[in-house]
Amino acid sequence: MKEALFYEKLDNNKVKCKLCPHNCIIKEGNLGICRVRENNDGTLYTINYNKLTSYNIDPIEKKPLYHYYPGSNIFSIGSFGCNLKCSFCQNHSIAHEKPRSRDVTSEELVNLVSLKNETIGLCYTYNEPSIWYEYVLDCAKRGKKMGLKNVLVTNGYIKEKPLEMLLDYIDALNIDLKSFSENYYNDICSGDLESVLNTINLANKKAIVEISTLLIEDLNTSKEEIKRLAEWIASIDEDIPLHLNRYYPAYKMKLPPTSIEKINEARDLAKKYLNYVYIGNVMGVDNDTYCPNCNTKIVSRDSSFKVINIKDNKCENCGKEINIKY
Numbered sequence: 001m002k003e004a005l006f007y008e009k010l011d012n013n014k015v016k017c018k019l020c021p022h023n024c025i026i027k028e029g030n031l032g033i034c035r036v037r038e039n040n041d042g043t044l045y046t047i048n049y050n051k052l053t054s055y056n057i058d059p060i061e062k063k064p065l066y067h068y069y070p071g072s073n074i075f076s077i078g079s080f081g082c083n084l085k086c087s088f089c090q091n092h093s094i095a096h097e098k099p100r101s102r103d104v105t106s107e108e109l110v111n112l113v114s115l116k117n118e119t120i121g122l123c124y125t126y127n128e129p130s131i132w133y134e135y136v137l138d139c140a141k142r143g144k145k146m147g148l149k150n151v152l153v154t155n156g157y158i159k160e161k162p163l164e165m166l167l168d169y170i171d172a173l174n175i176d177l178k179s180f181s182e183n184y185y186n187d188i189c190s191g192d193l194e195s196v197l198n199t200i201n202l203a204n205k206k207a208i209v210e211i212s213t214l215l216i217e218d219l220n221t222s223k224e225e226i227k228r229l230a231e232w233i234a235s236i237d238e239d240i241p242l243h244l245n246r247y248y249p250a251y252k253m254k255l256p257p258t259s260i261e262k263i264n265e266a267r268d269l270a271k272k273y274l275n276y277v278y279i280g281n282v283m284g285v286d287n288d289t290y291c292p293n294c295n296t297k298i299v300s301r302d303s304s305f306k307v308i309n310i311k312d313n314k315c316e317n318c319g320k321e322i323n324i325k326y
């Protein structure tokens, strides 16, 4: 166990955790909502520090990140715990249970990844990495020194101060924007929309950001909601890529999979406001990248994942600035 970074000691051996917007007040011997921060004799500890439950070398497109080193691989790791309670959680066995883990220090991990030339760096993913904060921060600092990239795949439910500190070492993020409805966040995820919007806004000032929305038919797929979501992203930056992912039944949610028609409808609507909208979890869709100005194909995502028709960050055909790092 390692002492947590963001908390305050209160009377009667209680502590207040200040890592995420839940602001849990935790009595001695108890855990916070995320189940990975424990009050031990009036000190808050993180119980998943150094604990890995999953690791794999994944294509960067799987995160998904489509505008960050297309075609590269990244060493992906996860621990356990989550600070949201989404009833459709795709990773509930590590997010809401305590599976077997293996102890790996940040030094061991970074040394291992540095030796593997086939990856661009480290991706903190699978369960929620923001509540693995101290370990992620240590790995990201060490990784950066060794020339590794650091990528965060997160629900964005973190407070401003810890986020700012972590962003100094993070190169790119995929942030879930689960819906554009406060009720949805409250009822289905036990969180709040405003905090996530704030994270997206801050992260986009310091790193490359892509956004993922899991579309669940009739819950977050109304035209009005998709329009508001896309309009809001565009108000920050119309070049932020949006991934609209198809929902399949998982964990406690038993609704049928979202229809392809709904996914296509949402994609067409979002494209009126955003330059890059992609579909996920659907076989056979065209997820190549096209220049938003002249429609020339600029990245091909067939089996070879070629970056084509971009020179000096501009479309080779029309000269439009393209926000793809490669």
Ligand code: SF4
Pocket: 017, 018, 019, 020, 021, 022, 023, 024, 031, 032, 033, 034, 035, 036, 037, 083, 131
């Ligand atoms: S990180 Fe965990 S303990 Fe801290 S406020 Fe969030 S849910 Fe509570």
